[in-house]
Amino acid sequence: EPEVTQTPSHQVTQMGQEVILRCVPISNHLYFYWYRQILGQKVEFLVSFYNNEISEKSEIFDDQFSVERPDGSNFTLKIRSTKLEDSAMYFCASSEEQGAGEKLFFGSGTQLSVL
């Protein structure tokens, strides 16, 4: 079965450094998402992306965050200057269509630790 792939599985960085989290969505999917989960808290929506532009973003997704689909397969999340509170599990997801009932397929996540 097709999977969403995320790399790396763990990322450790120093506060103030830039990080790029990478995702390869399922190949025929058109809608892409980033979610994050701070330890012990809810999974939170960050951003959705379609047709090479952001379609929706949350309050968490401030100017320090950006997303890009640099080629036909990768979908990246960049955090420009990491803060301690950015430490979380980051999940990439994709779906074939858009709609409230559409199934989201999630990757295994990248655990980001900011020191």
Place this chain on the structure above:
Amino acid sequence: AQTVTQSQPEMSVQEAETVTLSCTYDTSESDYYLFWYKQPPSRQMILVIRQEAYKQQNATENRFSVNFQKAAKSFSLKISDSQLGDAAMYFCAYRGTNTGNQFYFGTGTSLTVIP
């Protein structure tokens, strides 16, 4: 704003027995979807079951079924004949038809299956 509450941080069940995981939500929308996602130790979020609010019939997927009570805004997951492979974190999630692309997740319930 939509909120999803899972009041059971941890649950345990004997192998082959039945367990019910609770979820409540708050919304002003009349049409929406509810989901249960499973997150095993591999960390990948896997869709277990999906329910549309307009459908009165409770969704079932093999050993997994839901008890959807729209008036009470309750959406519990029943796992029958529990297996060791069911051990995971289970997340309840909401997605509205008028609230954009994002899912709203609960904080999760960690299920242990006792052999």
